[in-house]
Amino acid sequence: MAGPPRLTEGAAPGGRATILDVAAAAGVSRQTVTRAVNGLSGISAATKERVLAAAERLDYRPSRFGRGLVTGGDHQLGLVVNDLRNPYTPQLASAVFRLAAEQGWNVMLADVDLASDADRMVQALGAQTDVVIGYLGTRRERWNALLGTVPMVELDPHTEPSTAAVRLDPADAVEALADHLVAAGVRHPVVLDHSEAGRPSVRGALVTDALRRRGYLPELVHAAQATAECGAAEATRALARFRRLDAFVAFNDVTALGVLQACRRAGVDVPGAVRVVGVDGLSLGELVAPTLTTLAVDLDEVARVAVDLALGMLAGELPRSGPEVQRTVRHRLLLRESA
Template identity: 55%
Template sequence: MSRREDAPATILDVAAAAGVSRQTVTRAMNDMPGISAQTRQRVLDAARDLRYRPSRFGRGLVKSDHRMLGLVIDDLTNPYYPELASAVVGNAARHGWNVLLVDTVHATDTSALLVELRGQVDAVLGYLSQVGPDEEQLLDGMPVVEIDPHVVRAGWASVSLDPAPAARELAAHLAAAGVRRAVVVDVADRPEPGRRAGMLLSALAEVGVDAGLVQAPLATAEAGLETVGAVLAAEPTPDAIIAFNDLVALGALMACRRAGVDVPGQVRVVGIDGLSAGNWVAPRLTTLAVDMAEVAAQAVELALGLVGGDPVEHRTVEHRLVLRESA
């Protein structure tokens, strides 16, 4: 008997489509040894085409009274993501849910990762920029909440981050403090400014601050140290440096210290994200902070709503300007 088009695909359907046994499907979906790379890919392709979702309950991964959210993040070495993950885990726990954490920066096969993830969770939320159109199909039928998407995707809920109001407040603050020349440190793989940098440049131009753009190779403190060190070695020295994120800003503070440049007396330094580490350096870091608790609350609420049958929603959380000693 052929499968009805509207019926959920089973492991036997995948096995038949791939021309393999049920046991081979299990091995391929769980990245187990004993099958070739070609066979594994054929099974994954069949699973994607059939929109197959393995039953996490049938596999005994969790108890039926404990529901699971899948949290996808970019890079655990960036403190922003552990801080956000902590907020999500705490919020989900208050609703009686568990969280499965996935770090995509180390994934060698995004498709296999998503296939495995969807078999273990009831909904997916987080940073999904690594998921392209082909991989996106692997999440068809899943409740998905994307945090800070570049483009809102059809069928996915989202929580966007909006730094624009805080950026305008920062620009006005810097102009009032006498800043006339600023440098925005971006992290991008193209010469034109990214979203954050473009927004900052526009806000500074509106208040009459001359702003230039430099590119750091990575969004790390080490890259900030190297990039800002080069900026300080050139002439003229800017009055303010606004970094892509707090990590780059921490590197900028170190570069200023090594160059004998007083912060904020000679150069004001600003970050973005609001990491807790920024409150424990000298001088304490001024930043455009993300309200992690609010982002987590909105994302979890949307995910649980989707699981319960609510329609897709799109929400926005604004950054806030946190003035400390560095600016």
């Protein structure tokens, strides 16, 4: 990718509206536009209203560089994540930080699960950044509205996205895993999912369906949280309840680590008696014994694709929604000792 786009006072990348365009449309000076969009005194309410209407009509966003906010001119990328206590999150964040640094960007991080007021945090992030990447989940529409004209790249949307997006697709890897379990002689698998009881997650449904199409009747177990603690607790109950089970497919790697712990405490040999599989491909899966088989996604690639989309939209080279800004990163089956 080329270096970050640079803004000047009279021009914006990709033909986006500038402060001079707004001034001309509203019939005022550049200084008046600055006062109106920044809420400064010295202009009438009617003038402010006219300027803001022109700015909205032109889809104008005030330049942080002209206001000298944050770092005096460096580009700012906002990253919205769910929970820094989950090892997946810092591994993804480090990939984004590393790539952004190569482009001369700074990154502002918002952990919305740990925030006291997530809406306020997202709104503040939009005010201080040029583009936002992250997980929106069910709060997508509300947060999109809070971000206003700030370009957004959603990660792993579960429904059709209204912005640019990077989908994470485990479907091919799930099929490869199902074939591997058949070849390995597994007969009684348990899918340890994280979802509402009776309603599998997207990946839980993919795994269950793939196993059923191969003649299995997998047991579906629901964990209240996708944590090692919940994984261990549910695996302990499953080992006691399903005497013939010989494989766990866990919602993610962290849950799978809890399964490994439960098997070790119960004296169950992995992979001799029970095979264990996670999802995500976290590096910590190589640090446990046995090493963790997983459906791995390349988080460096996820970061690379997301930042590429962000730069393209900011430069005006890409639209902010639609098929042109939809990308997919696929998982792969990574066989290690646990399966």
